[in-house]
Amino acid sequence: MQIFIDTADINEIRDLNETGLIDGVTTNPSLAASQGIQFTDLIRQICDIVDGPISAEVIALDAAGMIEQGKKLAGIHENVVIKVPLTVDGLKACYALAEDDIAVNVTLCFSAPQALLAAKAGARYISPFVGRLDDQGWDGMQLIRDIQLVYDNYMFDTEILAASIRHPQHVLEAAKAGADVCTIPPKVFRQLYKHNLTDIGLDAFMADWKKSGLSI
Template identity: 55%
Template sequence: MKFFIDTANLDEIREAHELGVLDGVTTNPSLMAKVGIKGKNNIFKHYKSICDIVDGDVSAEVISTDFKGIIREGEELAEIDEKIVVKVPMIRDGVKAIKYFADKEIKTNCTLVFSAGQALLAAKAGATYVSPFVGRLDDISMDGIELIESIVSIYENYGFLTQVLAASIRHPVHILKCAEIGADVATCPLSVITSLLNHPLTDSGLKKFLADAATFTE
């Protein structure tokens, strides 16, 4: 499974990269605003800064919801760096734009996916990634993990190359469940990734090892 970090914070991206587990980054306008990045030129420069840190794909989201606008923004974003993946909403014009981008060999991430049917359409259009939102489905008492499982199964049935990028990951159990059922990518905050490091038996075992090691120098 690939680990993407869902942020626009450069310090967090560097920390995840230094940890040695970072495969890519997902961002959106809200995350840009959260770190105080505003204005088209500044946002584009920030995307470039992210691309300079990571080795893998960086999802950059369009604002437009009409076909021509999505195409215009997507082509501009793709010019920033070869690592840029154009993030497109799961709407009619979004699916049309994904087909256009696929024909132009521009990578795409179809976002705001909440059903297997939507994921099927995105794959048919040629999306590089599809982003089902696990946590948001859980919030309305639906099973986000079950959706991931359905999409993985459908893609395997027909040999779709679209990668399943599990989004809206809230805790480490989400990551592990997605890994168990074959999601290609999990994108989440750095804190969720680093929580996988923790186990009380690791802490107690290390404490004992260090205590025993201290007796060697006495």
């Protein structure tokens, strides 16, 4: 499973990219607005750091505006993926952009029928928001499984990008469900490699080594 980082914080992206484990980045208007940087400059800086798909979301609500903004953003770098919302206009824009060989991430997906339409419109990625479904009392991971089944039935190339990830268990369940990508906030990414037994074991090893008087 590919791991994307869900943030627009340049320092966080640079730091986590040094792990060699980051395959891409997703941003959204809320994340981008918090950085106080011109959006096109922000996306360009991210592309300079991470060599992988970088999702940049349009802010227009009509298809024509989404297409215009999408083409502008796609011109920043070959790795830019255009994010559009799962609305009728978003699907129209997805189809038009995909016809021009521009990769599209259809976001704010909350049902398998929506995901089916996005795939038919030519989406490169579909972003089901599992955490927000959980917040409403639904099983967000069941949506991943449902989309996987539908896509397998018809051999769609659209990749499932699990989004709205709240905790490491979401990451595990997304991987078990067969999600192609999981986009993760920096805090959750760091939680993935933390375990108290790892820390205890390392402390014990270091204590034993110190007592031995040996060196490397």
